[in-house]
Amino acid sequence: MTYGEDVNWYRNIVAAGDASWLSTASSTRSSRSSPTGPMRGLRAFGGAKAVLLQLLRRREFRLLHRHVSAGRAGGPDGRLKPD
Numbered sequence: 001m002t003y004g005e006d007v008n009w010y011r012n013i014v015a016a017g018d019a020s021w022l023s024t025a026s027s028t029r030s031s032r033s034s035p036t037g038p039m040r041g042l043r044a045f046g047g048a049k050a051v052l053l054q055l056l057r058r059r060e061f062r063l064l065h066r067h068v069s070a071g072r073a074g075g076p077d078g079r080l081k082p083d
Helices: 008-016 038-045 047-055
Strands: 019-023 026-036 061-066
Touching: 008 019, 008 026, 008 061, 038 047, 038 061
Parallel strands: none
Antiparallel strands: 019 026, 026 061
């Protein structure tokens, strides 16, 4: 996804503190987001992506913490089980 402090989805997650998103045929929900340091953020991407982000001087990263609700817990990959 397009990234930056001025991108609507990013500002909405920071303001709301949580988010839901769809990927292929599954959905995932975060319970909160929190800032993290550049080293941890770059490690999350790894390899060539981390190098590219360094070259672009990206310094702000956020962690999206997976939400687990009672009776509808996600699997080890964090994906929610369908209703």
